[in-house]
Amino acid sequence: ASYDCYYAEWDTRKKGPAVLVYGSWILSGNFSEGSVLSRATLTLHPKGVAFFVSTSSTWHTLPTSSGAFQRGLNGSPRGYLALLDTKSRSAPFISYSSEYGGLSVSFCTPLGMAVHSSGDLILVGAASTDLPMLPPVFQDKHGGGTSDGFVARLEPRSWGSRFLSLGSSCKGSAGVPKLTGLVASLGWRDGRLGALRMQASGLATSKVCAFLVGSHKSWLSVPLPLKVGTTACTLQASPVIVFPSSSGSGGKSTLDIRMPLDRKLYGARVAVQTVIIDPTANTTKLVFTNGLLAEIGW
Secondary structure (H helix, E strand, O other), X not given: OOEOEEEEEEEOOOOOOOEEEEEEEEEOOOHHHOOEEEEEEEEXXXXXXXXXXXXXXOXXXXXXXXXXXXXXXXXXXXXXXXXXXXXXXXXXXEEEEEEEOOOOOOOEEEEEEEEOOOOOEEEEXXXXXXXXXXXXXXXXXXXXXXXXXXXXXXXXXXXXXXXXXXXXXXXXXXXXXXXXXXXXXXXXXXXXXXXXXXXXXXXXXXXXXXXXXXOOOEEOOEEOOEEOOOOOOEEOOOOOEEEEEEOOOXXXXXXXXXXXXXXXXXXXXXEEEEEEEOOOOOOOOEEEOOEEEEEOEO
């Protein structure tokens, strides 16, 4: 690329010439795509070395990890951060990487970085507009300048949405249904609004169903999971909130809830399960899917 990022470690503790311990290109693009990296800043991290650089290519996207805070931004230049893990494996690897900047065509220029005692990254730089804000903040609006200063604290965790299966589904008239997790994230992920999104499939068509949202531990002081009658069905999620729905011609139903941009929800867990009214399935006339424990990420 026009400018790539190269990182090297030198051992200067002994007398005589310094010894090259490690050297590698780490953030390289394709020359034909014209990726340009500049204004690189780095800091030591408990897991290795963290980088905060500026990339000015609007048509080349640097690789981001599965739990990236942002990706696919349009600003030029925009921020890009990466954590080079030199401790966990025999060979260093990028354990976390993400873009950072505004959602519109605005710029973000890195100026410095530090590491919090918790391992979080403290980013400092200059930007034009609409950077992600999580209240409470010192100043929540752009001041109108061409390059206003900003400070951000980001936890470099390599996951976005995570789902843990709870129990198993019981058989309905159309077979064994399944609840699948799609998204469980707050806002600013991929430039989209955050959402809690799951889909139940394998349902009997045109049936009334509901998504139960609550805890996976207990319901009204009764421990979960709870066996439903004499059937093979079990209640895995307490119905603290119930979202009515129905199955379409394809035997599917989707839960789609907008998630507020509230950092208190980051890492929170919520249990979800689908219950279907299926009169011919069993004596209770109810069919339950497996439950899912969603952990909210970015």
